[in-house]
Amino acid sequence: MHLKSLEIQGFKSFPERTFIEFHKGVTAIIGPNGSGKSNITDAIRWVLGEQSVKTLRGSRMEDVIFTGTQSRRPMSFAEVTMVIDNSDGKLPLDYTEVQVTRRLYRSGESEYLLNKTTCRLRDITTLFMDTGLGRDGYSIVGQGRVDDILSHRSEDRRRVFEEASGIVKFKTRKEEAERKLLGTEQNLLRINDIINELEQRLEPLAEQAAAAQRYLSLYDELKELDITLMLDSIRQFEINLAETRVEEQLLQDDLNKEAASLQLIKDQNKQSGDRIRQIEDQIEDRQRAFNQISNEISELNGQIALNDEKIHQINRQMAHDADEEKELVRNLGTLDQEISGRKKRQETLKNQLSIYGGQLEAAEKEMQTVLASLGTAERSVEQMKANLDDFLEKLFDKRSLLTQTRGQASLVDSRRKTIADELMQLISDRDRLTLSIEGAETELHQIELTIHETEAAQKQAAGLVNETRDALDSLDKRLAAEKQLLQNKTYRRQTLTELEKNYEGYGEAVRRLLLQAESDQGFAQGIRGTLGSLIRSEKAYEMAIETALGPAIQNIVTDTEQTASRLIDHLKKTRSGRATFLPISSIKGRQLESALKEKISNLPGFINLASELVTHDDDLISVVQFLLGRVVIAENLDLAIAMAGQTGYACRIVTLEGDVINPGGAMTGGYMRSSGTGVLSRPREISELEQEIAKLNVAIADLECLFPELNEKFKTAGRKLAQLEQQAVEIGQLRVREEARLTSLSQDLTKVETRHQMLKNEDDQLQVQSAKIDDEVKLIEQAIQQMEQVMTDLRQTIADQEVATRGEQERRDDLRDRISNLRVSVHSIEESLQAATELADRIEQEKQNQTLRLARFRQGQEDGQLQVEHLTQELVRIREQIEERKTAGTTVSDQVLTLNQEKGRLEHEQASFFDQLEQSTARTTAIQVEIGRYEAKMNRMENQIDDTKNRLWEAYELTAAQAEKWDKPIKNRPEATRRLNQVKNDLKELGPVNLTAIEESQSIQERYTFMSSQRDDIENSRHKLTDVIHELTEAMKKQFVDHFSLINENFKQVFAELFGGGVAEVSLEDEQDVLACGIEIRAQPPGKKLQNLLLLSGGERCLTAIALLFAILRLRPTPFCVLDEVEAALDDANVLRFNDYIRRHSEDAQYILVTHRKGTMEAADRLYGVTMQERGISRILSMKLGE
DSSP states (O other): OEEEEEEEBBTTBBBBBBEEEOOSEEEEEEEEEEETHHHHHHHHHHHHTOOOOTTTTTGGGGBOOOOOOSSOOSSSEEEEEEEEOOOOOOOSSOOSSEEEEEEEESSSSSSEEEETEEEEEHHHHHHHHTTSTTTTOSSEEEEEHHHOOOOOOOHHHHHHHHHHHHHHHHHHHHHEEEEEEEEHHHHHHHHHHHHHHHHHHHHHHHHHHHHHHHHHHHHHHHHHHHHHHHHHHHHHHHHHHHHHHHHHHHHHHHHHHHHHHHHHHHHHHHHHHHHHHHHHHHHHHHHHHHHHHHHHHHHHHHHHHHHHHHHHHHHHHHHHHHHHHHHHHHHHHHHHHHHHHHHHHHHHHHHHHHHHHHHHHHHEEEEEEHHHHHHHHHHHHHHHHHHHHHHHHHHHHHHHHHHHHHHHHHHHHHHHHHHHHHHHHHHHHHHHHHHHHHHHHHHHHHHHHHHHHHHHHHHHHHHHHHHHHHHHHHHHHHHHHHHHHHHHHHOOOOOOOOHHTTTTTHHOOOOOOOOHHHHHHHHTTTEEEEEEHEEOOOOGGGHHHHHHGGGGGGGGESSSHHHHHHHHHHHHHHTOOOOEEEEEEOOOOOOOOHHHHHHHTSSSTTEEEEGGGGHHHHHGHHHHHHHHEEEEEESSHHHHHHHHHTTTOEEEEEEEEEEEEETOOOOOOEEOOOOOOOTTTHHHHHHHHHHHHHHHHHHHHHHHHHHHHHHHHHHHHHHHHHHHHHHHHHHHHHHHHHHHHHHHHHHHHHHHHHHHHHHHHHHHHHHHHHHHHHHHHHHHHHHHHHHHHHHHHHHHHHHHHHTTTTHHHHHHHHHHHHHHHHHHHHHHHHHHHHHHHHHHHHHHHHHHHHHHHHHHHHHHHHHHHHHHHHHHHHHHHHHHHHHHHHHHHHHHHHHHHHHHHHHHHHHHHHHHHHHHHHHHHHHHHHHHHHHHHHHHHHHHHHHHHHHHHHHHHHHHOOTTTTGGGGGGOOOOHHHHHHHHHHHHHHHHHHHHOOOOHHHHHHHHHHHHHHHHHHHHHHHHHHHHHHHHHHHHHHHHHHHHHHHHHHHHHHHHHHHHHHTSOOEEEEEOOOSSSSSSSSSSEEEOOSSOOOOOOOOOOHHHHHHHHHHHHHHHHHHHHHHEEEEEETTTTTTHHHHHHHHHHHHTTTTTSSSSEOOOHHHHHHHHEEEEEEEEETTEEEEEEEETTTT
């Protein structure tokens, strides 16, 4: 089995479909940093099901999809397909080739395909489990995988060994079995709580059934008497109601007549009011029109003022422009005069230029004649001057040679002085070096002592590292125990909360009502809840209170009788059973008589009245006293018996253990199993559990807070150990440096002595050279004196020749000066002429500008005059409009006055209507009051009838017609009423009765039998899961130990091959706990002592980890092995060993190397180059070596 090919599209830096074919042997993937070669490794990891985004070098899974570049749009999906040759059948599939595909869309959806068939991630991980290709496998090894082996965390190392030993499947099955076992135990805990709850309810139901039979008999008699008396009351009320209706009808006729008269007055008043409102609207319209005219007049006056201001501004601007026009006329005259003057100046300059030009031409011709006559004499003088220059140059050479020779003499003297100084310094250096060598030898001895001290400190620091590691493990175990206890408490609270939420322990009818109320707010209107949920008691009194209440603890408290009746009707319609209700508005509390209460409170064993031992809302006092007001709580049964005897068995007494003495002497007691999940105790236990959970959370937080400190201590100890190791290295380096320094000092001393001898020899040679230089200086000085005499004679001859030609030379000099002056004058005149021409041009341009500006001013004067005439005409038109608006305003004002007069007349007429309306209203009100009195009387009668019918319906769900069959003749109504009260008292003596006790007893018994059977099944499942976990654990231990031993033997061999010798081993830290203990790696490279992996150098640690991976591969070869820059930390020599090993074993395994080391490239059979010619896009180039 081996990797055949990999196809990538849209994955990271590979947007285009890229196909890579792999062959047996060694394949190397190379490329510069950042080219995307490691993305191929990530693609293999990803297609095999890797879920860790961090391992894939991203921050979220969508980062593997090509994100686009400046020239390419992002891809919408990433897809990788890997083909594996399965011709040997190692994978459990009936295919010679297995194709695995993984596809991820940017929307987050993903697909897995096995041979182009959709599958689950679990199918792929299961397929490759224990083949070395799994998520924790060792077939893909990068720097991170090497770090796992180098890590001090035992779980990081263990994953590699577990995959290699083939126990991952066993471990997965064991973890799944442990999860099932945890769920089974939680289910068992929950079902035991439910069974305890059911057992607690079975016993009281038998007692409640007997009371229910007595209750039903009395209730039938009560119903017959009550219905008969209510029907009799209805008939009497209906007779009285008919008589009252006749009298009310007469008053109603009178009221109708008065209403017609009142309506006529209102109609007349309405017509006047409508006309007044019309007039007011007309007045408002006229007023708005008048205001609009006033506003228009104001606007027109504003326009007049604006136009006046515009005329003023135009006139002012025209006056200013007239002044400017005069100034421009004056300026034009001045410019004409200046142009005329400038033209005359130009003519004058031209005449001067012609005169001076002629003079300059004549002087230059005369100059040529003088220069021709002076030529011969000057050439003779020039030759003599040239000879003089030659002698002068030779004189300079001799003087330079003299200076140079004297400089050599000075240098020799200076060198001899320097040598003397250096000889003195060498003697001092020789003495200093001798002392330094003695000091270096002493320092080297001190370093040896420090090395021994550092080694001792290393051992102590290593002990502290082990100590803090043990403390961390202990703290981890404590934290795990606290978390397990927290989990148990949390599950217990969850179970109780679900029981409370589902109203477990309540009758079926009560449960259905409460659940319906939770889901329907309208239905819940008026429902306060069950009595058990509305009261609270201390834990010590809970059993006594629950016993005292009995089934009444399930009674539903409502605000009124109407709510209770509505709920009873709902139970009947839905056939949901029966329930007892306690309306707050009608329940009357019951209390012990004062004398009895005072007497019993002083008896031994008295704790308190039950009603005083519960807490509740203030408006529930009557409900609590109704049920518990006549119940006494005693310490124990013996004291309760004595207390009952002394009070004549006049009240009910309940002990703290739940024993009961009823009025009259009947006793109830015995063993009562307590589950701690009673209706009253359950909320209290939930609250206690929440407090315990909060404390556990604090404790866990405190323990977790210890982790950073202890971990920091561990890290500090580790850093201290690393510092000591570094210090040892530094001291070793210091020793090497000191030894090198001692050697260097010895060499320096030898050099100083050699230098001293060389300088003495040089000084002897310089002494001889100094004498030769003195002789050369004397010869040069004699030659200089002879050359100076020849040059003096030559200078005299030149002077005589120059005197003979001096007259012609003076004439030449005068001509030269004159020509120069004439040239300056001509040049000055030319510049002045040019300047005058330019100035004349500028003046002419200024004249043209002034002429244009004058034309614009004159045009502005004409435009301003036209604007003034237009604005004057506009003012005349606006004043005419103002006069017209004033006339319209006067007309509107007169109309408003006329309308106000008509409005006053109508208001006067309306006042008389109000008097008539008031009188008619008073008569109508008197009749209505009388009618209201009769209607109230009839309403009371109808209400009495309705109330009686409602009571009949609420109590028995019967209409008056339906109740006729219950109607019996009443011979004596007072006697029938007395018997009715007697039956009610008998029912009250019975107290609260659970009418559904018989049905509930049967239902609870069936549920108890079913739950017991379920518990037995869960117990059997738990035993089976425990056996499976034990068997898996033993199998894992045996297989892990066997394979671990083989890996250790392979490790020793491979280590020796890679290091060229040395010893290495892996061992378990605790052989009694082979499946959880840490794994220690020790190595002894050639020439070093055996030590922990963490104490080796970086390169040695890396090569040791590689040796371990190769040892695992030797035990359980993988289909292929991807090594991603694992040799990056190795030096060249170790890279050669690494490559040699790869080559020797490439026949048995397929290696894919991602690298940038040249030595590794040389070991490959085929190279794939990854390039990034276009920024952000990787491409593949392949080459078979040897081609």
